[in-house]
Amino acid sequence: xxxxxxxxxxxxxxxxxxxxxxxxxxxxxxxxxxxxxxxxxxxxxxxxxxxxxxxxxxxxxxxxxxxxxxxxxxxxxxxxxxxxxxxxxxxxxxxxxxxxxxxxxxxxxxxxxxxxxxxxxxxxxxxxxxxxxxxxxxxxxxxxxxxxxxxxxxxxxxxxxxxxxxxxxxxxxxxxxxxxxxxxxxxxxxxxxxxxxxxxxxxxxxxxxxxxxxxxxxxxxxxxxxxxxxxxxxxxxxxxxxxxxxxxxxxxxxxxxxxxxxxxxxxxxxxxxxxx
Amino acid sequence: xxxxxxxxxxxxxxxxxxxxxxxxxxxxxxxxxxxxxxxxxxxxxxxxxxxxxxxxxxxxxxxxxxxxxxxxxxxxxxxxxxxxxxxxxxxxxxxxxxxxxxxxxxxxxxxxxxxxxxxxxxxxxxxxxxxxxxxxxxxxxxxxxxxxxxxxxxxxxxxxxxxxxxxxxxxxxxxxxxxxxxxxxxxxxxxxxxxxxxxxxxxxxxxxxxxxxxxxxxxxxxxxxxxxxxxxxxxxxxxxxxxxxxxxxxxx
Numbered sequence: 002x003x004x005x006x007x008x009x010x011x012x013x014x015x016x017x018x019x020x021x022x023x024x025x026x027x028x029x030x031x032x033x034x035x036x037x038x039x040x041x042x043x044x045x046x047x048x049x050x051x052x053x054x055x056x057x058x059x060x061x062x063x064x065x066x067x068x069x070x071x072x073x074x075x076x077x078x079x080x081x082x083x084x085x086x087x088x089x090x091x092x093x094x095x096x097x098x099x100x101x102x103x104x105x106x107x108x109x110x111x112x113x114x115x116x117x118x119x120x121x122x123x124x125x126x127x128x129x130x131x132x133x134x135x136x137x138x139x140x141x142x143x144x145x146x147x148x149x150x151x152x153x154x155x156x157x158x159x160x161x162x163x164x165x166x167x168x169x170x171x172x173x174x175x176x177x178x179x180x181x182x183x184x185x186x187x188x189x190x191x192x193x194x195x196x197x198x199x200x201x202x203x204x205x206x207x208x209x210x211x212x213x214x215x216x217x218x219x220x221x222x223x224x225x226x227x228x229x230x231x232x233x234x235x236x237x238x239x240x241x242x243x244x245x246x247x248x249x250x251x252x253x254x255x256x257x258x259x260x261x262x263x264x265x266x267x268x269x270x271x272x273x274x275x276x277x
Numbered sequence: 278x279x280x281x282x283x284x285x286x287x288x289x290x291x292x293x294x295x296x297x298x299x300x301x302x303x304x305x306x307x308x309x310x311x312x313x314x315x316x317x318x319x320x321x322x323x324x325x326x327x328x329x330x331x332x333x334x335x336x337x338x339x340x341x342x343x344x345x346x347x348x349x350x351x352x353x354x355x356x357x358x359x360x361x362x363x364x365x366x367x368x369x370x371x372x373x374x375x376x377x378x379x380x381x382x383x384x385x386x387x388x389x390x391x392x393x394x395x396x397x398x399x400x401x402x403x404x405x406x407x408x409x410x411x412x413x414x415x416x417x418x419x420x421x422x423x424x425x426x427x428x429x430x431x432x433x434x435x436x437x438x439x440x441x442x443x444x445x446x447x448x449x450x451x452x453x454x455x456x457x458x459x460x461x462x463x464x465x466x467x468x469x470x471x472x473x474x475x476x477x478x479x480x481x482x483x484x485x486x487x488x489x490x491x492x493x494x495x496x497x498x499x500x501x502x503x504x505x506x507x508x509x510x511x512x513x514x515x516x517x518x519x520x521x522x523x524x525x526x527x528x529x
Contacts, residue, residue: 044375052312053312053313053314054315054316055314055316055342066301069299071323072323074320074321074323074324074330076317076320076330076332077350078315078317078339079315079337094312097313097315097339099315099337099338100337100339101338101339101340101341102338107415109338111507112339114313114315115310116312117310117311122384124384136343137311137312137321138311138312138346139311139312139345141379145353145375145390148390148392148395149390149392197394275333
């Protein structure tokens with residue numbers, strides 16, 4: 002993290018327990034586009050909506066003993082996100098790990114609260130595809146609140162989506178909307194869907210980068226760079242050099258033949274005899 | 278003395294256990310392990326404004342508050358895209374249980390979310406729907422037809438006086454079995470019935486769909502000793518709620 006630039010200027014959010022991180026070096030920073038980097042910084046710095054705790058909405062509260070005014074400090078509960086959460090849609094839920102006490106002077110015991118997962122079939126209207134995804138009940142409620150799976154994926158921020166799979170689906174949807182490659186056989190349905198999700202249409206060059214991990218993004222950038230500057234064969238370079246040389250010196254070759262150099266039995270005087 | 282006490286105690290404990298077992302099997306008393314909400318038992322000390330507080334070991338002690346789904350989730354409102362038995366006809370805005378919508382109606386394409394766009398879309402063709410056959414038949418017609426087809430009606434008639442079976446006799450018998458039918462809906466068999474025995478008659482709903490109902494004409498005398506006790510099938514056969522029967526068996 003020391004090499005990352007954003008760490009110096011902006012505060013990264015508390016508890017570095019994220020589902021995944023964006024991190025790049027100073028050398029590779031120049032390869033990545035600006036809008037991609039902006040999204041990464043937003044993900045690393047933005048606070049997510051509280052899921053496993055309830056923040057106090059008040060700014061001050063009275064002290065129960067003295068009645069003195071005390072400032073409220075909302076400290077989020079640390080939540081762990083294992084690698085499996087990137088393969089499903091947990092809706093911001095994770096593993097809550099801590100200690101528990103029965104009363105004030107009891108010994109504390111470690112305790113883990115885990116999310117309950119169930120595999121469900123979810124239908125995407127834009128992609129016309131069914132997905133079998135491990136979800137929580139919270140995800141199902143969120144999908145209902147957003148009036149469908151597509152709206153849930155497109156409208157929720159990356160911080161609250163909290164899953165690599167979700168971002169992959171999001172990118173797929175955005176690219177499909179940008180290129181208008183949905184429903185190739187049904188033009189009526191296509192226009193209907195494009196009208197419905199017109200707020201999410203963005204240029205293709207930007208949509209292709211949404212939700213890519215840094216290694217993926219670098220691979221993509223290098224491929225694009227290689228495509229613009231294709232490797233030039235040495236053959237072509239030597240031809241140009243030779244042409245330049247001939248132009249300077251002329252066609253006459255005054256140097257000795259290389260066979261004469263290789264043959265140890267020949268002598269220089271012999272060569273001179275032949276000439277006349 | 279001790280023995281008896283022990284015995285009684287063991288019996289009591291057995292009884293308790295059995296009650297527990299049955300209760301566990303009847304209803305799922307386990308908590309639904311959904312989104313947990315916790316709070317810090319010892320909140321961290323106040324830090325300066327703009328700085329994060331330093332967390333100590335005691336700040337990691339958590340207190341359980343509740344689960345989000347401890348309370349029952351509210352029903353969802355949706356728009357039907359097709360006729361659904363016992364729920365509604367096409368274009369209806371209905372409120373159903375979330376379980377039904379998520380698991381059956383939405384995946385099958387029978388309903389859509391009641392978003393403002395969908396509500397506008399289904400408002401337009403409301404007038405065309407009124408002339409459809411389904412809308413005239415009603416929402417619960419199919420279910421009542423299904424229930425009537427599995428029915429075995431008892432029609433009590435006088436054992437002391439002569440009689441000819443009438444529509445009103447059947448209507449009254451149906452009313453006793455908590456089915457309200459008008460006289461026009463009933464069609465009797467062509468031959469006049471004057472003796473006890475099995476019969477089948479027809480019931481039509483809204484003049485569109487009809488169903489054959491089985492029944493038995495019984496004789497009731499003034500002197501109850503003369504009444505015959507017959508072994509007949511139940512008036513209504515279970516069509517939907519079979520699990521209630523299982524519950525009754527386990528309890529007994």
